[in-house]
Amino acid sequence: MSAQTKLPETKQGVLAPLIKNMRIPVIVAPMFQISGPDMVIASCRAGAIGSFPAAGARKIEDLDEWCDRISRETKDAAPWALNLLTHPSYIRHDEELEVISRHRPPLVITALGSPKVVIEAVHEYGGLVFADVARPRHAKKALAAGVDGLVLLCAGAGGHTGTYSPFAFVDEVREFWDGPIVLSGAISNARNILAAEALGADFAYMGTRFLAAKESLGVPRRKDMVVEACMEDIIASAGISGVLGNWFRQSLEAAGVTDEDLRATRKMNMSAPEKSKPWKDIWGAGHGVSSVTSIQSVAEIIENLRHDYINLGGKFQKS
Numbered sequence: 432m433s434a435q436t437k438l439p440e441t442k443q444g445v446l447a448p449l450i451k452n453m454r455i456p457v458i459v460a461p462m463f464q465i466s467g468p469d470m471v472i473a474s475c476r477a478g479a480i481g482s483f484p485a486a487g488a489r490k491i492e493d494l495d496e497w498c499d500r501i502s503r504e505t506k507d508a509a510p511w512a513l514n515l516l517t518h519p520s521y522i523r524h525d526e527e528l529e530v531i532s533r534h535r536p537p538l539v540i541t542a543l544g545s546p547k548v549v550i551e552a553v554h555e556y557g558g559l560v561f562a563d564v565a566r567p568r569h570a571k572k573a574l575a576a577g578v579d580g581l582v583l584l585c586a587g588a589g590g591h592t593g594t595y596s597p598f599a600f601v602d603e604v605r606e607f608w609d610g611p612i613v614l615s616g617a618i619s620n621a622r623n624i625l626a627a628e629a630l631g632a633d634f635a636y637m638g639t640r641f642l643a644a645k646e647s648l649g650v651p652r653r654k655d656m657v658v659e660a661c662m663e664d665i666i667a668s669a670g671i672s673g674v675l676g677n678w679f680r681q682s683l684e685a686a687g688v689t690d691e692d693l694r695a696t697r698k699m700n701m702s703a704p705e706k707s708k709p710w711k712d713i714w715g716a717g718h719g720v721s722s723v724t725s726i727q728s729v730a731e732i733i734e735n736l737r738h739d740y741i742n743l744g745g746k747f748q749k750s
């Protein structure tokens with residue numbers, strides 16, 4: 432790391448550049464086939480961190496364009512984050528790193544693999560790296576690699592999920608890490624955000640609550656499914672992508688997935704050809720799905736969350 436990009440050593444120091452323009456302690460989580468530039472820009476302008484998965488941009492040129500537009504349109508807004516798959520089977524990694532080095536997202540969130548491969552490049556330009564982890568042992572590994580923060584994937588999260596209770600997971604991680612923690616898993620309303628803070632997390636990672644937002648790239652049928660569904664419609668299985676995920680029962684049925692498929696063990700391949708990607712028409716969502724009762728804009732969702740959060744005594748950037 433060059434001298435001028437030396438990173439702050441305290442938690443407050445790490446958080447200061449991130450929270451500067453935030454109005455609520457929320458990261459609108461990256462969601463494949465859902466998050467695009469409109470969603471990210473709307474999130475940042477409303478005062479939450481907006482994010483998207485690099486893999487969601489079909490071509491590397493699209494990724495370049497998306498990053499360029501987001502950087503330009505979020506100048507005085509909350510920061511944005513790019514989500515990178517760091518699984519060894521993901522083949523676009525080097526090209527994505529090159530785009531990142533040019534567009535310098537303030538925050539990079541790694542998923543499904545070791546964060547080690549991105550840390551130097553992101554720290555080089557002064558960005559921060561958070562790693563999503565589903566177990567304390569993965570948290571320790573990510574910290575040993577040099578990440579600046581952790582996203583704890585807990586039970587009930589949409590898409591690839593954890594299985595641990597947030598109560599125990601945050602406590603166990605807080606035994607060895609006093610830096611930034613982002614909590615995920617069915618966080619759906621202001622009460623849940625306050626609960627995440629009470630547990631010891633710094634930010635709530637919210638995906639499902641934004642699945643049916645106006646700016647979501649989801650097809651209309653998918654948004655309707657979100658509005659109509661309840662938690663019993665969500666099925667956990669590692670048989671779809673090779674990693675445990677929460678999926679809509681209705682989309683599993685429509686795709687003809689059998690009980691045997693759900694129980695199958697499958698090797699994760701993040702670079703499988705488009706038409707054979709099992710998750711293409713099988714839609715992820717978390718246990719908090721019934722919190723979505725209408726299709727609203729991202730700004731409306733965040734404004735409502737902030738209104739309730741402050742009324743309930745939330746203190747984040749209150750003035």
Ligand SMILES: Cc1cc2nc3c(=O)[nH]c(=O)nc-3n(C[C@H](O)[C@H](O)[C@H](O)COP(=O)(O)O)c2cc1C
Pocket residue numbers: 460461462463464465484514541542563584587588589590591615616617618636637638639640642714715716717718719
């Ligand atoms: C449809 C969908 C797609 C997702 N895609 C990604 C992804 O591409 N990368 C990633 O790191 N997480 C992905 N996630 C997980 C979210 O980033 C986040 O961890 C999760 O939504 C939080 O739980 P919640 O949905 O209960 O709020 C996805 C989640 C959903 C619902």
